[in-house]
Every structure is written in C-alpha cells, then in structure tokens.
Amino acid sequence: MSLPRKPPARAKKHPPSKLAALQLRRTLALSAFALVLVLFAFGAVVFKYLMPPESTAVEMLPAVATPAAVPIPTPAKTPTTEAPVDEQFMTASSRAAVARDEIGDPSSRLVVVNKQRPIEGKRYEPELVSVLNSEHQLHPSAGEALEKMFAAAADDGVQIRVLSAYRSYDRQYGSRNANGQKHSGAALDAISARPGFSEHQTGLVADVGMPNGQCELKACFADTTAGLWIQEHAADYGFIVRYPDGENDITGYIYEPWHLRFIGTATAEDFTASGAPTLEQYFGLPAAPDY
16 A cells, blocks of 8 residues: 655745845845855955065065175285385485386486385396496496595595495395305395395495404494495485484394495485485385385
C-alpha cells in the first residue's frame, strides 16, 4: 500500500511592501561591497606610488644591516724638492737668475749644487786655468778673482793659500773614499759630497787656509787672521762662505769657513745686502740637508 505524497512546498510569498524593502537591502549590500572593492583598489594604487622604492627602503635600514666600507689608507708621499720654500731673501736679481735657469746651468757662476741638485751631466768638466802658478785649477773668472783677492790680502799683511780647488768626478770619488776611512753614514755626508754632487766640480770653489796650517779645515779657521780678513773682504771679489755656521739643516754640511764659492762681485754684493745666510735661501730653493 503506497503512502500518500505530500504536496510540494510553495514559495513563501511576501507582501509587496516587504518585497521592495528586501530588494533595497540587497541593492545597498551589493553597492557597499562594490564600494569596498573600489576603495581597496584605490588604496593599493596609493600605496604603490607613495611607498619608497625597494632600493630606498634598503638604504633606510639601520647602519648595522649594511656595514660601511673600510677606507684603504693612502701611502704617505715622500717629500720632494718642490716643497714650499721661504722667499723672504729673494731679490730682483736672484728671481731673474731663477727665471733664466742659471742656477741649473753648471757653466753659470750662479749654478746651485747641493744634495738635492746634482751637477747636470755628472761628469761635467768646466773650462779651467791654473791659479797662483800652482797645480790648483779654477774656472777663469773664479781664478782671476781669487788671485786679486790674495794679492789684496797680502797688501794688508795677511797670507792665504789654496788647499783645494777644482775636483773632477773621479777625484771627488777618491776624496770621499779617503774621508770614508774615518767617517761613515750621516757624519760622512756632512763633510764630504758624493761624486756628481760637489761644488768643487764646477771650478767655482776654493778651499783656503793659512800657510802655517793653523786651524786647517777646521771651524776655528774663522778666527784666524786669514779667516777674519775673508769674512770682511771676500764679497768684494765675488766670493762667499758657502756653508755658514748654523745652517747645516739648509746646506747639509758642517760650518766650513774655508770653503769659498765664487758667484761674481755684483751677485755677491746683492747676496750680502739681502741678508740671506745661504744660496738656497737667496734663490728661494728648498733646503737640502740630505740626499
């Protein structure tokens, strides 16, 4: 026996007023949902354009996150002859000589030779003449001036003799080796020039002394009759004491009151008037205490 079937459920009917209200709520819900989607999309766009790029964000991280590069130390520069110098003793004449590069020309009476300025062409040989009927030789201009100076000193009752004058490169080599038997290192460099760095090779230098050998090649020569006369009159004949007392930090050599350098009477007068202790300062050159 079959059971009777239930009639299908009928859809619930709503009154017209309730149906309109339900549709309105659905419309508002859909509109609200759509608005949320729009706002979300807008926010994503704003976020994309307002946030800094990834590289900038990395730079804003704490310094600990990105260690700073360690700088590579730069080797210290070795001092050169181009270091700043004091020009207070320079004159119009000395500036002109520098401009003409006479201080670099070994044939010029104004050439400057020191531990930083070797003779150009280390085996340079100047024009030479014998002086005072001896084996000693000098450049003709220096030799003539020396003979006049010695004659003037003799007229004043002061006797002076030449101990050494021109030395070739090879002879300076032998002289330094002889000094090297008693001295070495800085002590040797303070009393003897290396070959190619000696003023004697220019033919413009004479080492002088007393005929009796008093204080020969010693600082006390300055207090002898010959030494005192030279201090007063040498410039009148174009000579200067090249390595004065207390200036070894400039010249690189001990006090040598016997070492006379010829630069000409006009320059010697200008040099004396300038008050410059050394040729380096007169020409505005760097100090040359060592090689």
